[in-house]
Amino acid sequence: MPYKFVVFLPLLLLAGCTKHLSNSELSKEFINPNKVVIKKVREPLPNTTVAATYGYGNDPAVKRAYQQFLKTGKMANINSEGFRTLAYSAHEHPIISCEPLHLCVVQLEQGENINNIELGDSAHWAIHTSLIGTAENGSYQIAIKPMMEDISTDMVVTTSKRTYNMGLVSMPGKSTHVVNFYYPEETLSNSVNQTQQLKTAETTENSVANSSLLSINNLNFDYQLKGDKVVWWPIRVFDDGDKTFIQMPAQAERVDLPILYLRRSGQLQLMNYRYKQPYYIVDGLFEEAYLISGKGREQVKVIIENKHFS
Structure with a gap:
């Protein structure tokens, strides 16, 4: 190097x-x-593929955010109309806004399997899971639908790789249709491990x-x-x-x-x-x-x- x-x-x-x-x-x-x-x-x-939701690892905005993380240590979220790409951290508790009686979707990392989902209020919130792509290389997504407006709850998702702690709110006219993730700390850790393996001498x-x-x-x-x-x-x-x-x-x-x-x-x-x-x-x-x-x-x-x- x-x-x-x-x-x-x-x-x-x-x-x-x-x-x-x-x-x-x-x-x-x-x-x-x-x-x-x-x-x-x-x-x-150069040209590091960032660990992310299926299809987002080479997204230019994600790669720019990762390079910024390398320089400053700050993990930035990426916002666009109806879409949010969140920098995953075990210490964060992101809030996801869903419109009443409409779906909003949370997409997980490529190759990550869902073990369990817990809702604080399962009576007024409905969830459904599905897979994008193949079981080996795809991403699971969680479709979330609030049954009424002006309500909130928590959702905890445990997977084969990590735990997500998220807050859900239902507000008319305010919805993030799709939420996905990129994983700067994991990308950096994997890159370091690869470098160390190549330089054991x-x-x-x-x-x-x-x-x-x-x-x-x-x-x-x-x-x-x-x-x-x-x-x-x-x-x-x-x-x-x-x-x-x-x-x-x-x-x-x-x-x-x-x-x-x-x-x-x-x-x-x-x-x-x-x-x-x-x-x-x-x-x-x-x-x-x-x-x-x-x-x-x-x-x-x-x-x-x-x-x-x-």
Whole structure:
């Protein structure tokens, strides 16, 4: 897989700020910082088919939403006239609007089988299931019909792959005729697993417990993480009194890696670091740092605080 090599020089991030820190000032934040750092960025594989409802995996809108998920970690729903494509998450509870005495349809993932459907109010709601395509590669759909207006209930669908928790509302003139799903987290996980299987020969490069790299005599794990919900949220952060290690999840290999900044006196400054899968390695210690990805309204960040810093 190709790599991009990006060379970072120390500079100030904030616009209009041109003051450079002296070596004595930097020594307070870092131990023996490097002058130039080479960072390897792994490019995502192109033309990924997104796990989705039958017929939607290669839909351009779905693929754009998935690429946005890779960049920002945010799962966007896709809305059009009478249709909704939802980004599935086990923690979400989508609300589906159906017009009284009319059908609205929920379509599941391709190859997914329905085990059970529970309705909170089966007296005023009717459901029926059917299959689109073949049993191996098709998608089951659930037709839903409310018997009267201004009512609501819950529907829980358990399948061979997951559980759906949905809210149903019946409102005159307001209906989503067809609801289907795409599965960004599952797509990313499958892509990561495939990559790992192809690169088992490189597993020795992933070990940070190398006697020439890490001192185990003075490890500090007292770090706190906070910030946006992102797919590349670090697994752990620690230091050995000389170097700082930020361990990234396997999913980070399939997205654009965030950039690491130091926060000092209210300003963000690019840090000297290198990335050796799955670790960011900083030649020094810091009190507070930021992992930032994206720009403007699409920017997301994770803040790392060293509670043991003094």
